[in-house]
Amino acid sequence: MPDRLPQKLRSDAKDNRDRILDAARALFSADGLDVPMREIARRAGVGPATLYRRFPTKQTLVAEAFADQLHACRAIVDEGCADADPWRGLCLVIEKICELHARDRGFTEAFLSAFPGAPDVAGREYTLKAVAGLARRAKDAGRLRSDFVLDDLILILMANKGIHTRSTDAQVMASRRFAGLAIQALEACPHHAPLPPAARLATGAPAGA
Amino acid sequence: MPDRLPQKLRSDAKDNRDRILDAARALFSADGLDVPMREIARRAGVGPATLYRRFPTKQTLVAEAFADQLHACRAIVDEGCADADPWRGLCLVIEKICELHARDRGFTEAFLSAFPGAPDVAGREYTLKAVAGLARRAKDAGRLRSDFVLDDLILILMANKGIHTRSTDAQVMASRRFAGLAIQALEACPHHAPLPPAARLATGAPAGA
DNA sequence: CGGTAACCGGACGCCCCCGTCCACTTGGGT
DNA sequence: ACCCAAGTGGACGGGGGCGTCCGGTTACCG
Incomplete structure (x- = not known):
């Protein structure tokens, strides 16, 4: 559905198209979204x-x-939602998504509204809704802190994006640790202090959880 | 000491210099470090x-x-270190520094080695050492989780940098909440799970705490 | 008040990116 | 084998940032 109806492309055109996408993926992943179009074409x-x-x-x-x-x-979100234990599912989502973002710099930018008002890329809203449901259940189970808000997840994702290291490996490692910390922060704990108020983020997501 | 020895500058030159610095500060704060030099001059x-x-x-x-x-x-770090309760001091440092960074986008970039190998900007090393000592004490007091590592702080600062919002106010608010979460993550807690291993960050900071 | 060195800013040449146009090439149907 | 529309890449003009040179201006000292 994000695909244009695959109008009959001439074979060579199709080839080129594929090669362009490969190049774009490679460059976006490595260097982020602002590689010059030229560069992609060259590659x-x-x-x-x-x-x-x-x-x-x-x-x-x-x-x-x-x-x-x-x-x-x-898929990750679906997997997390499918887990019998909602808290474990949520943790899984956080870990996996952080890792995904750590491995692919451009994707992070693309995902986090780098393009403002992008036409709801492949059901972002739907996915957010699913996560919201998951969070709801995790809260009801008493594992997720009650003052959690969906925007906190966006916050964590944005924050994860801020982490930069030299190599991809280091990046993944750092991201993993960060995810661990984030989970720790979100887990319900008898004596935790109340959080400062949540700020409305720029995304179109509904703020309730 | 980052200052060139204040060679006698002609009065008009001095004026211009000051105005340049003002403009730079304003633009860097608002838009980050990659404002064109031209723009600064113009302003x-x-x-x-x-x-x-x-x-x-x-x-x-x-x-x-x-x-x-x-x-x-x-100054913030010193204040935190001076606090009788090391954990409270550490929290204070995290909160204040996150806010500082939230208010000034360019500073964050400058601070976090945006310029690789910047010549130890105004005793960065010293400051890190001080914080390390503070962390040590907070750990001994049993308030800071024992597997905390100084790089975690860098991680948090980098992460905080990833948070972007439309207005400065929203930025500060989001940052505050993030700091709250971070503190939560760092606080010692009887039943917390062990963290994934810490990754060596790009900074020249020693990893031990 | 006058001379000089410090200082100024406009203008220049360079490079890189962008998006488009057009003359040549090539796939694939007959 | 032929043909032509689909497809191609080189070239172009526009825009913007960069760092530097230079002829005119101005602060300051005597």
Whole structure:
């Protein structure tokens, strides 16, 4: 559905298209979203015109390039929601998503409204709703702190994005530790102090949990 | 000491210099470090040449512009260290520094080695050492979790940097909540799960706490 | 008050990115 | 084998940032 109806493309055109997507994925992952379009074209071994013809705007390219990750993301959430223990499911979601983001810098930017008002990339809203449900259950089970709010998750994801290291390995490791800390922060604890008030974040997400 | 020996500058030159620094501070705070030099010059009402003559490289300008914040930073740490209760002191440091960073986007970038190998900006090492001591005491007091590592603090600061919102107010609010969560994560708790291993961060800080 | 060195800012050349146009090439149907 | 529309990449003009040079201006000292 993010895919344009696969109009009959000539075989060579299809090839080029694929190579462009590969190049884009590689570069976005490594360097973030603001690689020059030129660079992507060069890496794919095509001219700029070809790139622009196939993907008129960078947003199109980004959306297409990250379709996989978005599905992975949704799969993770689904998996977490399926877990019998909602708290364990939520932890799983946090860990996995943080790792996913750690491995792919561009995806993080794309995911976190780097493109303001992106056309609800592959059911972001739906996914958020699912997580909200999961959180609800985790709260009812008494494992998730009661003053948790869905925006806290966004906050954590944004924060995770702020972590930068030299190598991808270090990045993943740091992200893992961060996720651990985040989970610790969210877990209900008899003597925990109340949190400062939640701030409305820029995302279109509803704030209730 | 980051200051060039204040060679006798002609009065007008001094004026311009000051106006440049003001402009730089304002722009860096609002938009981060990658404002064009041109923009700063324009805002200061001077030509590009003047700017470049006074601050040959952007790094020079940044260092000079953030001298205040760096002192504030150090003051915060000192204040925290002076607190009789080391845990309370540490919390204070986290809260205040997160807020400081939330209010000044450029400073965060400058602070977190945005310029790799910046010449130990105003005793960064010293400050880190002080915090390490504070953490040590907080641990001994049994309030800080025993598997805390100084790099965790860097991690939290980096993470805090990842948080972006539309307005400064929202930013501060979000940062406050984040700091609250971070503190929660760091507090010793009888039944908390062990954390994933700490990753060595890019900073030159020693990893032990 | 006058001279000089310090100082100024506009203008220049360089490089990189963007998005588009167009003359050539090539896939694939007949 | 032929043809032509779909497809291609090089080239172009525009815009913006960078760092530097230079002819005019101005503070300060005697």
